[in-house]
Amino acid sequence: MMASYDVIVIGGGPSGYVAAIKAALGGRKTALVEKEHLGGVCLNWGCIPTKSLLRNAEIVRGLSEGERFGFSVGEIKADYAAAQKRSREVSARLVRGIEYLMKKNKITVYKESARFTGAKELTLAPSGGKLAAENIIIATGSKPFALPMLDYSLDNVLDSKKALQMTRIPKSIIIIGAGAIGMEFATVFRSYGAEVHIVEMLPRVLPNEDAEVSVLVEKEFRKRGFDVHTGTRLTGAANDGKTVKAQFEKDGKPFAIEGECILAATGVRPNTEELSLKSFGIKTDRRGCIEVDADMRTSVPGVYAIGDVTGRLALAHTASAQGMRAVSHICGEPAEPLNYNNIPKCTYAVPEVASAGLTEAKAREEGYDVGAAVFPLSANGKAISYGDDTGFVKLVYDKKYGQLLGMHMAGVHVTEMIWGAVGYLGMEMTVEEMAGVVHPHPTVSEAIMEAAHMANGQPIHI
Structure with missing residues (x-):
């Protein structure tokens, strides 16, 4: 039997759940399909847990600098496992809040995955249930980009999700990528005493920021004991499960860095493979990102895409704004187009x-x-x-x-x-x-x- 709605949202992250709430507030019968946890990567494995860990790291640094402020606490024993546990509790609390908002706004939630079996039809897995809607919004987010020379089956090869699951700080870590994700994890690990090596292929850290900002941040990181390499390319890695020996090249000269762990923080790629998009004419670019116009419309009428799958700014607040924009178009509400240049970018390092x-x-x-x-x-x-x-x-x-x-x-x-x-x-x-x-x-x-x-x-x- 086919269940019908005015709006179906695929994905319950910051773009999807916000779009679903706005659609419901607009009087549309709304369903949301999410195969894992409401809140998506942001609440569960991204923005929120990392900020919780950064707050713990801030307190650890503050205590270690007590003499500057006229107090002494003796030997500091920082329990990273407790910090990691708190980060999971913070995420769980916010996820429960979204679950409440779904009920409050009478949004039907399907805890399954979905794929297109028609231009306006979806099939759920594993139940095999069928859904249809006049408007379908794709909000399936993204996953970390995997570097081909790394074996992610090994415990000491990390992406952002695996890094957030760690309950201890490694003695040393190599971080590939000096964007916001890499610099934030570097801040956490260094605050707890790890030896941190940061490697960036582009000429400077935080390469998308203004050059003066990048120069200042790199200078401060070096002052605090980080080993920073810019303009440097990863060429390979040997790993016995206990130590990673990563091979690099800079200015044509090879060198190696050893660490207990290696973390790849080199961006994300869209979750679009399992949706069967091309079968129904939904256009994607060479990266798999869904092509959209200013109203978040795809190449198929009535199908929208929002968030990281659009390949614009992979930021939670961008995703939410896109969700609001898509639903405004569905509801016939006037809305100004998003100016992506003016969307704020933040890095929560030190x-x-x-x-x-x-x-x-x-x-x-x-x-x-x-x-x-x-x-x-x-x-x-x-x-x-x-x-x-x-x-x-x-x-x-x-x-x-x-x-x-x-x-x-x-x-x-x-x-x-x-x-x-x-x-x-x-x-x-x-x-x-x-x-x-x-x-x-x-x-x-x-x-x-x-x-x-x-x-x-x-x-x-x-």
């Missing part, structure tokens, strides 16, 4: 990094007459009081009109401030207008206002 808009290099590439203003946190009262004044706020702007083009920050609490940049960019504010926005004192956010004053040629506190 120092934290947050950005939105164009980097200085990208702005020049696009032909702007670029101005840049950098205000250091070493001149910010809250950062100094907090005991962490490393970092800066950088504004990238158009000299001709003064319009803000991008904001790039590194330092304490900057991930909590970047939303302001998104608002400024969306309103096409000028640096003169930004300088007139009164910020509370003392806060790290004042550095944004101070950078705007600098851009206007009227620096106040520097």
Whole structure:
């Protein structure tokens, strides 16, 4: 027997469950299909558990620096197994919250996998049940990209999920990839005393961030004892299950690094293989990402795709925004197209990094007459009081009109401030207008206002 709905969402991650709730709130009879856990990778094996571990790591670092703040705690015994257990508890609590929201909004949840057996029909596994809907939203997310030269069957070869399942910190670890995921895991492991080797194929760490941010972060990581290699390519690895000897090449010269574990943090690929998309004309690109328009519509009418499967920004908040956009189109609600340049990016390392808009290099590439203003946190009262004044706020702007083009920050609490940049960019504010926005004192956010004053040629506190 075929069960029919107005909207079916395949996947219960940040794009899928948000889309399902919005559809239900819009009066649509809605079902959600999720074969594992509601919340997807983000809540279960990504954003949330890593932030829990980073919070534990922050406390460990704070205790180890007690003398700076006038107290002594003696020998610190950090129990990583307890930290890992807490991270799982945090994830479980949030998953229970989503389960409640499904019930509250009368969304039918099928705990199975689904594949297309018609343009508007799905077959579930393992039950063999049949579902149909006028609108189907694909939100199946992504999985870590696997490096072919690594044997992932070995316990000491990790992807992000396996790393979050570890209950002890290795003595040494090699991390391949210096993007947000790699740098965050590096922060956790180093805080608990591991020897950490970071290897990035591109010329700098956090390669998608503004160059000045990358330079600062690499400098700070090196100061804290990380072994960092950029412009370096992994060529092979020997592994006896206890020690990994990884082979690399930099500037044509080979070298090796040994570690107890190796973690591949080299990006993600979409979960689209099992959906039978091509059989029903749903177009994908060479990476397997589903092609969509500004309304998240695929090549088949009534079928939408949102989140990591679209190959845009693999970020939870991007996914949720895409879900909202897709359902707005289904419900006939007007919605502004997403500007992916202005979606904020955050890295929760030490120092934290947050950005939105164009980097200085990208702005020049696009032909702007670029101005840049950098205000250091070493001149910010809250950062100094907090005991962490490393970092800066950088504004990238158009000299001709003064319009803000991008904001790039590194330092304490900057991930909590970047939303302001998104608002400024969306309103096409000028640096003169930004300088007139009164910020509370003392806060790290004042550095944004101070950078705007600098851009206007009227620096106040520097």
